[in-house]
Amino acid sequence: MQEKLESRTLNMSKKVKDLIVKNKNYSRAAALFVSGQICDSLSTYDFVSKFGSSAEANPRVRWLIENLGNPEGILADNLLTQPLILTGTYFLNKFVKSEKGLNTNIPLGDIALYAFGAASYAAALYNLNAVYNFL
Numbered sequence: 001m002q003e004k005l006e007s008r009t010l011n012m013s014k015k016v017k018d019l020i021v022k023n024k025n026y027s028r029a030a031a032l033f034v035s036g037q038i039c040d041s042l043s044t045y046d047f048v049s050k051f052g053s054s055a056e057a058n059p060r061v062r063w064l065i066e067n068l069g070n071p072e073g074i075l076a077d078n079l080l081t082q083p084l085i086l087t088g089t090y091f092l093n094k095f096v097k098s099e100k101g102l103n104t105n106i107p108l109g110d111i112a113l114y115a116f117g118a119a120s121y122a123a124a125l126y127n128l129n130a131v132y133n134f135l
Helices: 002-022 024-051 059-068 070-097 108-132
Strands: none
Touching: 024 070, 024 108, 059 070, 070 108
């Protein structure tokens, strides 16, 4: 029984590794997106700490911050939205490359993640400029 479980675990980890290796461009886009989200979250924390939750432009994040508190609301938003965005863009790539999809080689999921990552960095810069007035 133990050997069967270990064999399954090794097989599963090999599948995950193969998935990451086969999708290097998606992995880069996902890394950019997640790092952008981290920067945006940290700068949002500073921004909301200085100006209050009413200054937050995103109504979902504002509602979470008002009901859960400043760091908890931002964390809850990230835990809710990031997996959805990463999964959605991954399957967008799969749909585009499938026979039923658009049948093109353009990685729309990767492009979407790069755009979301760039938007996250732009939001982080906006928040930091509002807090520290460096621009």
